[in-house]
Amino acid sequence: MAKRELPKHVYRQRNGLYFQRRGWKTRKIKADFGTPDFWKEYADLIAGMYGAPKVSTRTFGALIKDYHKSPRYRRLKPRTALDYDKYLDFFQAIMADANPANMQRKDVIRLRDTNAEKPYFANYSLRVLRVLMEHCVDLGWRETNPAKGVPEIKTEKAGREPWPRELLEAFRSECVIGTRERLVMELCVGTGQRIGDVLEMRWSDIQDGAIVVKQSKTGKELWVPILPELQAALDVASRHSVYLVTNERGTNRWSYRGASHAVRTVREKIGALDYDIHSWRYNAACELLEAGCEDDLIASVTGQSPAMVLHYTKKVRQRLRATQAQTMRAQNNPPRAR
Known part of the structure; x- marks a missing residue:
């Protein structure tokens, strides 16, 4: 049987047919292909009758929540913690459900460059992300910190001077x-x-x-x-x-x-x-x-x-x-x- 004859998300393995969909639990189909029972079982799988899709608990939202409880965050000075919270809220808003284990260096650079017209924001968000991803490594959610070594945007900012x-x-x-x-x-x-x-x-x-x-x-x-x-x-x-x-x-x-x-x-x-x-x-x-x-x-x-x-x-x-x-x-x- 040609693979293209199988319906979407159904794949043939050595010991039978399996329903496989990203984010969902893999399940073996019991009925024989092409029978009424097969199509009923397939329809139930598509409709989620055999359980909701798997949802990873390792999200940026969960990472930020755990970081707030960590000694690393509690050691921050009040003003610094207030500054960090602004950028943590930003990360929460744009990628709360994303898995931090999937973030790559190119994603960090893209995030930095998206805010290139606001160099201070871009650079400070990079610093906070670097700390957050280091906490992700500490939790064992990933092996390396993708934000480590990513350079900040260079700016030609005039130095401060006292008021005349x-x-x-x-x-x-x-x-x-x-x-x-x-x-x-x-x-x-x-x-x-x-x-x-x-x-x-x-x-x-x-x-x-x-x-x-x-x-x-x-x-x-x-x-x-x-x-x-x-x-x-x-x-x-x-x-x-x-x-x-x-x-x-x-x-x-x-x-x-x-x-x-x-x-x-x-x-x-x-x-x-x-x-x-x-x-x-x-x-x-x-x-x-x-x-x-x-x-x-x-x-x-x-x-x-x-x-x-x-x-x-x-x-x-x-x-x-x-x-x-x-x-x-x-x-x-x-x-x-x-």
């Missing part, structure tokens, strides 16, 4: 003392901390004229004296919540999204879109450098490593050093008579 003094003053003029935007700015510039740590600051953290900070990213605990500009903003701030900066109702801390959106609105008004919230941390480090502080003194406020202090202050440091060098050069070579 005139733009800082423009921000202060736009956001008077008593506004949340002004308080956030003075906290970021005055303490040199990340916005995530600033939004977590509480009134109970103020001790002996300083703010005690427990950095979420590094775990470092810092005691940072309060500058007059920051103290003026704190003196008029609302105290309806345990947090220094609250939401509109004053019931909880201000969210990162809310603060970022509000500050961006001001940046648009004053022409400061090239400088974001994180640039205020650069201001703190650079102001300390310009005040004559050595790197260890700068780090005592910002909590940064020596390498990061150099990174945050490199442009201002170069200008200061060049000015010093040229001044010394001029002093050593007095002007010649014309």
